[in-house]
Amino acid sequence: xxxxxxxxxxxxxxxxxxxxxxxxxxxxxxxxxxxxxxxxxxxxxxxxxxxxxxxxxxxxxxxxxxxxxxxxxxxxxxxxxxxxxxxxxxxxxxxxxxxxxxxxxxxxxxxxxxxxxxxxxxxxx
Numbered sequence: 844x845x846x847x848x849x850x851x852x853x854x855x856x857x858x859x860x861x862x863x864x865x866x867x868x869x870x871x872x873x874x875x876x877x878x879x880x881x882x883x884x885x886x887x888x889x890x891x892x893x894x895x896x897x898x899x900x901x902x903x904x905x906x907x908x909x910x911x912x913x914x915x916x917x918x919x920x921x922x923x924x925x926x927x928x929x930x931x932x933x934x935x936x937x938x939x940x941x942x943x944x945x946x947x948x949x950x951x952x953x954x955x956x957x958x959x960x961x962x963x964x965x966x967x968x
Contacts, residue, residue: 873922874901876912881926883935886947890935892926893947904940927952 874895876882882905884891894917895901901914917926930937930952937955938947 872919873917874898874914875917875926876901876905876909877915878909878912882909882912886936886938886949889949890933891938891947891949892930892935893938893940895940900940922955927956 874897876893882893884893893904895904895914898914898916905912905914929935936949937952938949940947
């Protein structure tokens with residue numbers, strides 16, 4: 844039997860990532876910002892496609908950073924058939940934005956498919 848001598852708390856960053864990944868598994872819908880095309884940004888050398896877990900967070904972010912953009916729902920079909928191939932081709936990294944902490948979690952398109960749109964892990968509403 845394994846015995847633990849000391850338990851250490853996890854970092855806030857790791858806690859944030861675990862919480863987000865758990866939430867993502869039951870979401871089934873994402874939100875992006877759209878105005879004559881999807882909103883994208885740059886983080887260092889990476890091009891980023893920002894997305895949110897709900898429309899309210901996306902709206903708050905747009906109001907402050909991209910006032911001409913509106914939240915738009917991204918369904919599993921939209922992601923699989925249109926968005927994922929485009930992001931992959933353009934080498935754009937999807938990143939889940941958190942409106943309250945201003946943190947982002949970068950994911951590959953394959954991880955997004957697994958966590959958000961896998962019928963075995965997501966419950967589509």
